[in-house]
Amino acid sequence: MVDYRLASVGLLLFVYLLISSLRNGSTRKLDHIPTAGYTLPLLSYFSSIRYLLDVRKVISESMAKWPASLFKVPSVLEWIVVATQPTHIEEICKAPENVLSGMIAIEDSLQTRYTLGPHIAENPYHIPVIRTQLTRSLPLLVPEVHAELIEAFEENIPRTTEWIKLKALDSVLKVVSRASNRVFVGVPLCKNPEWNELSIQFTIDVVQTANILRFLPSFMRSSINKLISKVEIRTEKALLMLRSTIAQRRRERQEKGNDDTGRQADLLSWLMDAAKGHETEDWYLTSRMLTVQFSAIHTSSTAFTQALYYLATYPEYTGPLREEVEEVTFREGWTKAALDQMPRVDSFIKESQRLKPLLINAMERVAVQDYRFSDGTTVPVGTKLTVNLNSHTSELFFENPTTFDGFRFVQLKERRLSSGNTEKRFDMVTTGVDSLAFGHGKHACPGRYFAASELKLMLSYVVMNYDVRTVKQGVRPEDLYVVDMRVPNPTAELLFRRRKE
Numbered sequence: 001m002v003d004y005r006l007a008s009v010g011l012l013l014f015v016y017l018l019i020s021s022l023r024n025g026s027t028r029k030l031d032h033i034p035t036a037g038y039t040l041p042l043l044s045y046f047s048s049i050r051y052l053l054d055v056r057k058v059i060s061e062s063m064a065k066w067p068a069s070l071f072k073v074p075s076v077l078e079w080i081v082v083a084t085q086p087t088h089i090e091e092i093c094k095a096p097e098n099v100l101s102g103m104i105a106i107e108d109s110l111q112t113r114y115t116l117g118p119h120i121a122e123n124p125y126h127i128p129v130i131r132t133q134l135t136r137s138l139p140l141l142v143p144e145v146h147a148e149l150i151e152a153f154e155e156n157i158p159r160t161t162e163w164i165k166l167k168a169l170d171s172v173l174k175v176v177s178r179a180s181n182r183v184f185v186g187v188p189l190c191k192n193p194e195w196n197e198l199s200i201q202f203t204i205d206v207v208q209t210a211n212i213l214r215f216l217p218s219f220m221r222s223s224i225n226k227l228i229s230k231v232e233i234r235t236e237k238a239l240l241m242l243r244s245t246i247a248q249r250r251r252e253r254q255e256k257g258n259d260d261t262g263r264q265a266d267l268l269s270w271l272m273d274a275a276k277g278h279e280t281e282d283w284y285l286t287s288r289m290l291t292v293q294f295s296a297i298h299t300s301s302t303a304f305t306q307a308l309y310y311l312a313t314y315p316e317y318t319g320p321l322r323e324e325v326e327e328v329t330f331r332e333g334w335t336k337a338a339l340d341q342m343p344r345v346d347s348f349i350k351e352s353q354r355l356k357p358l359l360i361n362a363m364e365r366v367a368v369q370d371y372r373f374s375d376g377t378t379v380p381v382g383t384k385l386t387v388n389l390n391s392h393t394s395e396l397f398f399e400n401p402t403t404f405d406g407f408r409f410v411q412l413k414e415r416r417l418s419s420g421n422t423e424k425r426f427d428m429v430t431t432g433v434d435s436l437a438f439g440h441g442k443h444a445c446p447g448r449y450f451a452a453s454e455l456k457l458m459l460s461y462v463v464m465n466y467d468v469r470t471v472k473q474g475v476r477p478e479d480l481y482v483v484d485m486r487v488p489n490p491t492a493e494l495l496f497r498r499r500k501e
């Protein structure tokens with residue numbers, strides 16, 4: 001018993017010293033940058049606990065103290081330099097990958113090398129495939145996603161004559177997974193509940209494993225990953241389900257070549273076209289597909305659930321949204337062209353993402369060499385940087401910035417057009433220093449064009465088919481905060497019924 005206690009104390013001390021040395025080693029090099037909280041080794045841990053528990057408060061206090069400068073915050077493992085000002089944000093976005101690296105930052109926060117594998121960390125060839133083929137093919141894909149959504153909604157949110165209560169996030173995750181998989185792997189796998197459940201769980205496994213591995217010294221990570229990670233088992237299970245689809249796509253490629261006409265157009269086919277060497281093997285294709293699911297399913301589901309919470313809280317938006325969808329789909333059908341003519345739907349989702357982005361701090365970068373900002377502040381090599389999304393609620397950019405105004409961007413667009421400016425500044429997919437939900441600059445989300453189409457289809461479908469309310473009339477479910485992530489309340493229920501008029 002005594003030995004056990006001594007061992008525990010020893011272990012705690014070891015972890016403490018390890019973390020201290022990891023973090024405090026870099027403090028002196030960042031002395032010139034203002035600090036949120038204490039910098040002294042032991043006291044700084046009180047500050048890091050405070051940061052862990054309430055990121056938003058620490059950031060807003062620091063912004064009030066140092067409104068124009070970068071400052072550093074103590075996460076448990078390291079100091080992070082936070083940018084809150086448009087000039088700093090623009091400079092971070094413009095810095096080349098060999099100066100401020102997004103890939104190294106992701107590798108560190110998701111422990112990609114261990115959780116997803118070195119092949120993903122070293123060769124993210126899926127990114128250009130998403131950016132080009134997937135985006136270009138949206139006119140072909142939108143009618144298919146719409147067809148899948150009809151079935152997915154019918155199954156997960158039945159259209160009843162009386163009000164029914166459902167956990168919104170749970171239902172949305174199932175709908176998004178199925179609709180996204182229609183485009184990722186096609187029919188019939190997208191309809192398989194086991195595949196969809198695996199797509200949803202995979203993200204949770206990766207994040208949980210990464211959060212443990214980050215606390216360990218690098219020499220232990222590989223072996224501990226093997227012990228605790230469920231990713232390998234899930235990949236094997238996924239492989240069993242995906243194998244016959246891969247074989248079928250191979251046959252189609254042999255018969256039709258790389259031309260999309262006459263063969264299934266889906267992400268799996270495009271990944272197979274782009275893959276080289278071992279990446280063409282079934283296991284690697286499966287792992288790649290799960291990596292895309294990781295980026296796509298939870299991000300889109302949380303974004304849609306936030307919009308749904310707003311719709312349920314402010315049902316007065318339903319009428320004008322319905323009017324727009326009815327008018328446009330009557331003329332165009334359920335097509336990409338129709339989605340491009342829905343400014344109200346687009347604005348409603350963008351406004352929801354403005355106030356409720358998934359990340360409080362996004363766009364992490366690691367300095368690969370010393371970097372000097374234009375205001376003279378330098379960050380040494382190895383520094384982690386992040387961008388805070390306070391601009392979304394800044395009076396610099398928005399009138400009544402903390403108020404939800406579903407059609408805010410319709411008005412902003414109209415004002416801009418009436419002054420002769422046709423630049424697409426206020427579309428959901430357009431990023432900027434005041435619109436960072438998808439990031440901004442060269443690492444901005446490559447899947448955002450697909451995500452925007454999918455979310456617009458979903459909101460249009462909901463307003464055309466359901467009435468939605470909060471359980472307590474007009475009271476929006478409270479978000480949960482997990483360090484610097486904002487999650488729509490996962491246990492909150494909404495009321496749904498078949499549209500009455």
Ligand code: HEM
Pocket residue numbers: 102126127130292295296297299300301303358359362363364436437438439440442443444445446447448450451
């Ligand atoms: C509403 C849904 C989504 C949101 C809010 C979102 C948000 C983001 C953000 C904030 C980033 C990081 C940007 C940066 O570091 O500068 C990102 C990157 C990424 N996203 Fe999305 N995303 C969404 C949907 C999707 C979808 C549907 C896909 C795939 C089809 C996708 C694929 C990716 C990939 C591959 C990256 C990494 C890009 C890179 O490192 O260059 N995302 N996303």
